[in-house]
Amino acid sequence: MPNAFREPFLPLIRELVRTYQAFEAYSNAHVRELGLTPPQFDVIATLGNTPGMSCKELSERTLITKGTLTGVIDRLADKGLVGRQALAEDRRSVFVALTDAGQTLFDTVFPAHLAHMRQAFAAFDNDDLARQIAELAALRRAFGTAMEHYKR
Amino acid sequence: MPNAFREPFLPLIRELVRTYQAFEAYSNAHVRELGLTPPQFDVIATLGNTPGMSCKELSERTLITKGTLTGVIDRLADKGLVGRQALAEDRRSVFVALTDAGQTLFDTVFPAHLAHMRQAFAAFDNDDLARQIAELAALRRAFGTAMEHYKR
DNA sequence: CTAGGATAGTTCTAATTAGAACTAAATGGC
DNA sequence: GCCATTTAGTTCTAATTAGAACTATCCTAG
Numbered sequence: 562m563p564n565a566f567r568e569p570f571l572p573l574i575r576e577l578v579r580t581y582q583a584f585e586a587y588s589n590a591h592v593r594e595l596g597l598t599p600p601q602f603d604v605i606a607t608l609g610n611t612p613g614m615s616c617k618e619l620s621e622r623t624l625i626t627k628g629t630l631t632g633v634i635d636r637l638a639d640k641g642l643v644g645r646q647a648l649a650e651d652r653r654s655v656f657v658a659l660t661d662a663g664q665t666l667f668d669t670v671f672p673a674h675l676a677h678m679r680q681a682f683a684a685f686d687n688d689d690l691a692r693q694i695a696e697l698a699a700l701r702r703a704f705g706t707a708m709e710h711y712k713r
Numbered sequence: 714m715p716n717a718f719r720e721p722f723l724p725l726i727r728e729l730v731r732t733y734q735a736f737e738a739y740s741n742a743h744v745r746e747l748g749l750t751p752p753q754f755d756v757i758a759t760l761g762n763t764p765g766m767s768c769k770e771l772s773e774r775t776l777i778t779k780g781t782l783t784g785v786i787d788r789l790a791d792k793g794l795v796g797r798q799a800l801a802e803d804r805r806s807v808f809v810a811l812t813d814a815g816q817t818l819f820d821t822v823f824p825a826h827l828a829h830m831r832q833a834f835a836a837f838d839n840d841d842l843a844r845q846i847a848e849l850a851a852l853r854r855a856f857g858t859a860m861e862h863y864k865r
Numbered sequence: 866c867t868a869g870g871a872t873a874g875t876t877c878t879a880a881t882t883a884g885a886a887c888t889a890a891a892t893g894g895c
Numbered sequence: 896g897c898c899a900t901t902t903a904g905t906t907c908t909a910a911t912t913a914g915a916a917c918t919a920t921c922c923t924a925g
Contacts, residue, residue, distance in 0.1 A: 568827055570834040573842050574736070576849040581733040582776060583856035584726070589883090590863060598910060616874060624734060629911055631875055636910080653873040653920045675720055681859035682722040689851075690725050696848045697728040699841075704735035707833035711742060741913090750880060768904060781881060783905055788880080805890045805903040 577700070591677040595670045600625055600633045602674070605642065605659065609667035613658025615648065642666060729852070743829040747822045752777055752785045754826070757794065757811065761819035765810025767800065794818060 585599070592602040603623045608614070614622075620630050634657055637643040642663035648654040659667060682690070737751070744754040755775045760766070766774075772782050786809055789795040794815035800806040811819060834842070 568831065569839055569842055570830065570837070573834075573846050573849075574830070576846050576853065577733060577736055578776070580849045580853040580856070581729060583853045583860070584729055587856045587860045587863070590860070593883090600911070617872090620874095624730070625911090626913065627874065628876080628914070632911075651873080651921070653918095655874065677863075678722065678726070679720065680862070681855050682725075684855060685722070685851075687721055690721055693848050693852060694725050694728050696845050697725075697732045700845060701728065701732040701735045703833050703836060704732070704739040708735070708739045708742070710832070711739070711829075745913090752881070769902090772904095777881090778883065779904065780884070780906080784881075803891070803903080805888095807904065 573700075587681055588674075588678065591674055595673070597670070598633075600629070601637055602670070604630075604633055604637060605663060605667050606671055606674075608643065608657065608659045609664065609671055611658075613646075613656055615651075615654045615656060617654070619657055637663070725852075739833055740826075740830065743826055747825070749822070750785075752781070753789055754822070756782075756785055756789060757815060757819050758823055758826075760795065760809065760811045761816065761823055763810075765798075765808055767803075767806045767808060769806070771809055789815070 589599050592599050595602065597605070600623070603625065604619065607619060607622045616627065616630060616634070619625075619634075620627050623630070625633060634643060634645065638645065641660055643657055644660050646656040646658070648656050685693075741751050744751050747754065749757070752775070755777065756771065759771060759774050768779065768782060768786070771777075771786075772779050775782070777785060786795060786797070790797065793812055795809055796812050798808040798810070800808050837845075
């Protein structure tokens with residue numbers, strides 16, 4: 562959203578959007594080479610080395626909306642990578658876990674992806690990372706606070 | 714993409730994703746109230762106060778891919794907000810500009826949206842903004858550099 | 866205990882996304 | 896001038912997105 566009006570925050574918005582897109586481009590280039598879509602990878606990564614979890618928890622952890630998550634899980638189930646089970650203690654809930662094939666895939670692709678991402682961060686030390694995290698957190702909180710006021 | 718492995722950059726990735734999503738949630742809540750989708754708003758904002766431009770330039774400025782842009786422009790044209798024209802000097806090109814109705818809408822919604830976004834940044838001074846821009850730019854360049862090496 | 870309200874997951878809609886395929890047009894090396 | 900290559904925009908596919916509607920289930924106040 563360019564166009565003048567001399568608002569000093571506009572360049573920051575632009576930088577945030579471009580940084581996020583650069584991240585996605587870099588991360589997703591690798592994920593797609595693994596034969597997965599980005600959301601599919603997120604689900605597998607989140608389920609990896611866990612006994613599984615409810616759709617609700619998976620949605621919260623991956624930030625994928627529940628409507629979309631159903632489709633993502635469907636397609637992963639079709640690939641034989643995840644399985645669904647009813648939950649006895651809450652019959653509205655569905656328990657989702659990696660299959661053996663899914664866990665095997667996780668064991669292969671997750672370390673590879675970490676190595677891929679690590680390359681982008683090679684030039685940053687821990688102080689750099691901590692500083693960037695703090696700046697982003699401040700920004701995120703500002704949007705969250707503004708959102709609370711807006712919804713009022 | 715949670716899961717241990719103790720990689721110090723993982724929290725930064727998470728923060729970037731969450732900050733971007735917080736931005737989108739805040740920005741889009743307002744845009745949707747204006748009766749537009751986020752990409753539609755971007756196109757109108759980009760075309761506002763300009764004589765118009767080619768699809769290619771519009772795509773570059775909004776970061777909307779050309780396949781998607783065709784659909785976005787189609788729907789804006791259906792709303793009577795933009796018009797298309799052939800370009801005499803390059804017959805492959807299409808020139809896109811706001812209609813009078815589109816420019817009127819821009820004159821109404823763009824300042825409103827700036828005011829909306831300004832609220833989120835109220836607590837930041839110009840030094841804050843400059844610092845955040847610099848941190849994000851460093852991060853973006855790191856992804857860009859890693860991407861160049863990856864493509865090689 | 867009961868009923869109203871909240872919730873989990875699925876289904877649905879309109880829109881968007883990446884990227885490929887395509888056609889028409891432009892470009893530039895030879 | 897010719898032709899191979901590149902490019903602009905459209906069309907297409909599979910997947911995803913936000914959010915609403917829905918059904919079944921759970922929770923809690925009275």
